[in-house]
Amino acid sequence: MAKKKIEQAKDEIDLTPMIDMIFLIIIFFILAGKITSDLRPEKITVPPTKTALKTELPPGWSKVVINVAGTTQTSQFKGKPPRHTITIGKNATWTGDGYNDFSSYQKLRQFLDRVYNAADKYDDPNKTGIQLPMVAVEIRADSECEYRIVQEVQQVMSDTIDCFPDANGKHMLPKKHASPADMKSFIDIRFTSRKPKKD
Amino acid sequence: MAVNVREEDEEIKPDMTPMIDIIFLLLIFFLLTTKFIPDEKFITSLLPTNKGQANTSQQDIEPPEDCNIMVYPAGMSRGQQPSFYDNEWKTKREVRVAKCRVGAGLEIEIQGHLLSFGSSDAKKWAVVQEVHAYLHEELKKREQGSALRKDEDPVVINCFSGMPWKYAILVYDAVREYERQQTGKGLGNPSDLLEAREVNFAPPRIRDYHEWELGNELWEIIHKK
Structure with a gap:
């Protein structure tokens, strides 16, 4: 009986580590990436400056x-x-x-x-x-x-x-x-x- | 007994295959739709509205004193005819190095090729710092000591129209940084800008272009004070 159990375990690949990794990769992409926005074509390289800020628009704008x-x-x-x-x-x-x-x-x-x-x-x-x-x-x-x-x-x-x-x-x-x-x-x-x- | 245990095992173990399918789909979706754009930020600017309707003529925003900043291609010496500059521009057309001058002061070279796409951030930063240091010093010499920043003479940036945009915005950036140090305000909001000193790009000089007019424009900018 014990022998049979070991054989079965060998047949089935343990998927848990793989799923863990894939989840990690998905979470990485969700957090680090931005979904392609058509408003900002990639071919444009904006110039470097020092004073640029992240500015918020006033409400209603x-x-x-x-x-x-x-x-x-x-x-x-x-x-x-x-x-x-x-x-x-x-x-x-x-x-x-x-x-x-x-x-x-x-x-x-x-x-x-x-x-x-x-x-x-x-x-x-x-x-x-x-x-x-x-x-x-x-x-x-x-x-x-x-x-x-x-x-x-x-x-x-x-x-x-x-x-x-x-x-x-x-x-x-x-x-x-x-x-x-x-x-x-x-x-x-x-x-x-x-x-x-x-x- | 043994048979019982096995049946229970099978009931507890869920089938992972559909979940993995969906996760792979999600993974592929994110792989394909994601891109990593560099963090883009903004320099806020307000166009003047109080210059009347004809604010496109050069005279209307001519500053009263020498707060003109000139930006033009390097390698074009003063004292030539417009046709010389026109010819120079037509044969070169590429601005690897630019020159910048405030009023009748000394000019500096801007190593613009270090600001372009393939250049490293460290090199770009060095050029940015250099231009900032030069303009801060020149603007300090021309302070009038007004109580309000908006009463200081407006700064007008006269950049040759054929130059890459990076030069004009870098000079604008340096003037804004100088004003930010004077006011202590971030100048990121339009409401701050209403109280700040005016910094303008000169309106285009040439309308209904003929190419030979570029030589005249270069001549004017190179000789302007």
């Missing part, structure tokens, strides 16, 4: 993430005009080729108008009469992206320039508003960055 990529490296655009992309969320990627392509800014402005119309507003503390949306805009720009793209994104956000052509076909001229209340300005920016470790 929401956030829009604008991913900005483009290159300044010669090898990447030899012979072609420099290209940039503005990405929001999963499906909205707008590309601009060269210096005189304003379509990506136009799409961005249209998107921001929709966000503005849907958002709660507050009065500008500087008493300009502008109604500001309770929306913070995160500009998550690639460290090698051309600075002019970030500049233009800020101008488009503030709604002080017109990315659509005027009567003479000129783009990016100061925008005329009938009253400050017509301005759809986003002013609260969070520049995404990463603090390098000291050692």
Whole structure:
């Protein structure tokens, strides 16, 4: 009888240690990993800085993430005009080729108008009469992206320039508003960055 | 007796197979969906609203005194014609090293290639520290002793538009760190920023670009004080 029992034990592999290990691995991944978020494409490397903080949004506020990529490296655009992309969320990627392509800014402005119309507003503390949306805009720009793209994104956000052509076909001229209340300005920016470790 | 014991054994032992199946599924799910992104943080910034509607023209945010910070590619000496800078830019186009200058002060070199993707954190940190130390010293020289930080002359960052973003944000970061030391506030909240000194990026100089205009822009930034 005893003999038979030993043989049976040999047949069955003891699974307990394996399950223990797998549980450990699962718990590790749950705690240490973040589930892929489409809001933050991985191909963007944010620049290193020192003062960046983890900031909380005030209650009732929401956030829009604008991913900005483009290159300044010669090898990447030899012979072609420099290209940039503005990405929001999963499906909205707008590309601009060269210096005189304003379509990506136009799409961005249209998107921001929709966000503005849907958002709660507050009065500008500087008493300009502008109604500001309770929306913070995160500009998550690639460290090698051309600075002019970030500049233009800020101008488009503030709604002080017109990315659509005027009567003479000129783009990016100061925008005329009938009253400050017509301005759809986003002013609260969070520049995404990463603090390098000291050692 | 022996038979009885064996029956009881079998009843107590649950079948592990379905559980292991599910655990493996979970494991594979987490393996595939997880990624490790570096810890991203934020520098809060407020765009000015009180400059009127035409705040895109350069004159409107021209600082009254020399709190201009210029950032431009290294290797372009002063005193040349715009066409020279245009040509330099077209042939090089890559900014491995940048120069930074406050007003008419001495310029420093920023080893920007050490800030890029493949570089180690220690090297990045060293460059960040160097730029911070330089700008803190230069800004200290230009203190006006105003009672309120918001009454100090605004700082305007004039960065060449073709530079990589990392230079502009690093200079911005250094000025903000300096202001943080002056106020003792974190400056992470927009409400703190309303009371803080103004730090702005100069608006874009060129609209409806023609490529040769980049030479003019470089000339202006290199010679600006």
